[in-house]
Each structure stands twice: as C-alpha cells, then as structure tokens.
Amino acid sequence: MKHRGILAGAVLQSILVAFAVLSTLAAPQYSPDIPDVDPHKAFGSKNAPVTMEVFSDFQCPACKTLFTTTNRRLMEDYVSSGKVYLIHRDFPLPMHAHSRVAARYARAAAQLGKGESVEQALFQNQEKWEQNGDVDGTVAAVLSAAAMTKVRAKNEGIIFHGGKTAELLAAELNERRTEIRKMMPSSPLNLRRAIIWIGRLVLAGIFIYAGYAKLTMGMRPRPPLGVALSFFALQVDSYRILPSWGVKLVAHTLPFAEIGLGLLLLIGWRFRIWATLVTLIMLGFFAAVVRSYALGMQINCGCFATPEPLTIKTVIRDGALLALALLMTIFAFIEARRPHPWTAPEKA
Numbered sequence: 001m002k003h004r005g006i007l008a009g010a011v012l013q014s015i016l017v018a019f020a021v022l023s024t025l026a027a028p029q030y031s032p033d034i035p036d037v038d039p040h041k042a043f044g045s046k047n048a049p050v051t052m053e054v055f056s057d058f059q060c061p062a063c064k065t066l067f068t069t070t071n072r073r074l075m076e077d078y079v080s081s082g083k084v085y086l087i088h089r090d091f092p093l094p095m096h097a098h099s100r101v102a103a104r105y106a107r108a109a110a111q112l113g114k115g116e117s118v119e120q121a122l123f124q125n126q127e128k129w130e131q132n133g134d135v136d137g138t139v140a141a142v143l144s145a146a147a148m149t150k151v152r153a154k155n156e157g158i159i160f161h162g163g164k165t166a167e168l169l170a171a172e173l174n175e176r177r178t179e180i181r182k183m184m185p186s187s188p189l190n191l192r193r194a195i196i197w198i199g200r201l202v203l204a205g206i207f208i209y210a211g212y213a214k215l216t217m218g219m220r221p222r223p224p225l226g227v228a229l230s231f232f233a234l235q236v237d238s239y240r241i242l243p244s245w246g247v248k249l250v251a252h253t254l255p256f257a258e259i260g261l262g263l264l265l266l267i268g269w270r271f272r273i274w275a276t277l278v279t280l281i282m283l284g285f286f287a288a289v290v291r292s293y294a295l296g297m298q299i300n301c302g303c304f305a306t307p308e309p310l311t312i313k314t315v316i317r318d319g320a321l322l323a324l325a326l327l328m329t330i331f332a333f334i335e336a337r338r339p340h341p342w343t344a345p346e347k348a
Contacts (some may be wrong), residue, residue: 040110040111043085053089057090058102058103059130074086106119109143117142198328199327199328203278206321236302272336279322293314
C-alpha cells in the first residue's frame with residue numbers, strides 16, 4: 001500500500017511540474033478561467049506570471065516529501081515574491097482510507113485561517129493517523145478547543161460562511177479527476193487492439209506457412225515447383241467445386257498469394273484492405289470445408305499440402321480462424337474511425 005502511495009505521489013509531482021511548464025509557456029498572465037478556486041487554499045498574486053495548481057493527498061508519502069521540501073521553498077522564494085500564484089487542490093486517492101477525511105479537516109481549517117498549521121500537522125504525523133485513522137485527534141492537537149469545534153461543525157456538513165465543506169471537496173474532486181483523465185488518456189492497448197494484433201500475428205503466420213508448405217509439399221529436399229503445384233492442384237480438384245481451368249488458376253496462384261498476404265498483414269501497410277481480403281479467402285476456405293464435410297467426402301484438407309483428413313476438427317479449426325479474421329477486420333475499421341490519441345490515424 002505504501003509503495004502504491006509513493007507511486008501515486010510521484011505522478012502528482014509530475015503533474016505539478018507539467019502545470020508549471022505549461023503555465024510558463026502558455027499563460028504569462030493569470031487566467032481568470034481557472035474554476036472553483038478556494039481563496040483559502042490559494043496563495044500569492046493572481047497576476048503572477050506563473051499559475052501553479054498542486055494536487056495533493058495527505059496520506060501520500062511522496063506528497064509529504066513535496067510539502068516539507070519543495071512546497072516550503074516555493075512559498076518562500078516564488079509565491080511571496082509574486083512570481084507564482086499557487087493553488088492547492090485536494091486530491092485524495094481511492095486506495096488511501098483516511099485521505100478524504102484529512103482533506104475535509106484541512107479544508108475546514110483553511111477557511112478558519114488555520115490551514116497551514118493543520119496541513120503541517122497532518123503531514124508530520126502521517127504515519128500515526130494512517131495506522132489508527134485518528135485524523136480528528138491529529139488536528140485537535142494543534143488547534144484551540146473553540147477552533148476545533150468550528151472545524152468539526154464544518155466537517156460534518158453544517159453551512160458555514162456560505163458553503164458545505166464536503167460538497168465543495170466532492171465537486172472539486174470530480175472536476176479535477178475529469179481534467180486529469182483528459183490529460184492522461186487511456187492505454188493505447190484495449191481489447192479491440194489486442195484482437196487486431198493477435199489476428200495479425202496468428203493469421204500472418206498461418207498464411208505464410210501454408211503458402212510455403214504448398215510450394216515445398218513439406219519435403220526436403222524441395223521438389224521442383226511444377227511438381228509441387230501439380231500435387232496441390234490434385235488436392236484442390238478433390239473438392240469437386242471448380243472447373244479444370246479454375247483448379248489450375250487456384251493451384252498456381254494461391255500459394256504465392258498466401259505468402260504475400262501474410263507478409264502484408266505483418267507489415268500493416270493498407271491493413272484494412274488486406275485484412276478484408278484475408279477474411280474473404282478464409283470465408284471461401286471455410287465454405288468449401290463445411291460443404292465437403294457435410295457431403296461426407298473422404299478427402300484431405302489440403303490446407304498445408306500434407307495428408308490431413310478432413311474431419312470435424314478441421315471444420316472447428318477453420319471456423320475459429322474465420323471468426324478471428326472477422327473480428328480483426330471489423331475492429332480495424334472501428335479503430336480507424338476512432339484512433340487513440342497516442343496513435344496517428346491510419347490512412348486507408
């Protein structure tokens with residue numbers, strides 16, 4: 001759990017640096033469009049050349065380091081001199097059981113002018129209240145009884161100075177999480193893309209091997225090309241579907257087409273075109289196999305130019321490969337319409 005907190009804190013620190021750089025380059029003046037800035041959690045001049053938003057979690061070890069080192073120096077050297085306008089955003093992470101409660105106490109204390117002392121107490125005693133969950137006791141140790149009563153009242157949702165602490169925090173969390181999701185889009189590998197890649201690799205390997213096997217008959221040394229093609233022509237003719245000229249055409253072109261299509265699938269150039277053609281060929285293969293099996297024909301499959309009787313296993317195998325080809329092709333067209341932000345649109 002602690003390692004996850006450190007990782008999350010590192011991400012938050014990266015976001016902090018990114019905001020600083022982007023603000024410096026793109027916003028030399030304070031932008032009034034920044035929404036829902038709590039004046040009790042913002043420091044420095046609004047007209048500072050750099051506006052920096054810090055997203056922090058009181059239960060995050062890395063956030064503690066950021067607060068005790070970088071944040072203090074930032075306040076002294078840049079915020080107080082008018083160079084940086086610093087906005088603190090509470091961002092309790094879901095894996096931290098007590099961080100949301102701590103954020104609410106800190107927000108309530110900030111509205112009473114006690115934010116700095118409470119934040120310091122929460123970070124300095126992080127290990128203690130992380131274990132026992134006593135956020136209330138940690139905050140009470142640095143506030144007077146009267147101030148603590150007001151903090152508790154605000155923390156329980158009582159309206160104070162026109163707002164509810166819990167509602168303000170919840171609204172801010174939802175907004176910031178939405179912004180960060182936009183900044184860091186989802187992984188470029190989803191189920192559709194995974195199936196496309198699986199289809200490319202599996203079908204490309206099968207097509208290349210099938211074409212090579214037909215040209216060599218699975219024999220070493222390799223027989224003359226004319227002999228191999230004539231042998232494959234006998235297997236094509238055994239299906240009793242094509243006329244003699246059609247058998248010769250398929251036998252003399254299909255092995256080379258399979259190798260070429262397999263390579264094109266691997267390369268990915270004009271992928272949707274070749275994926276569609278592979279799917280159509282697979283559909284033709286499957287139709288021929290199902291017809292022959294339904295008629296009870298005692299023939300070899302001929303898929304890999306080896307003696308392989310056509311059985312129900314052949315039908316199931318070819319059906320599974322056809323389903324993979326169909327999914328690969330359909331998903332390729334879907335992904336081309338909605339490309340991931342990290343990838344360039346495919347030119348079909």
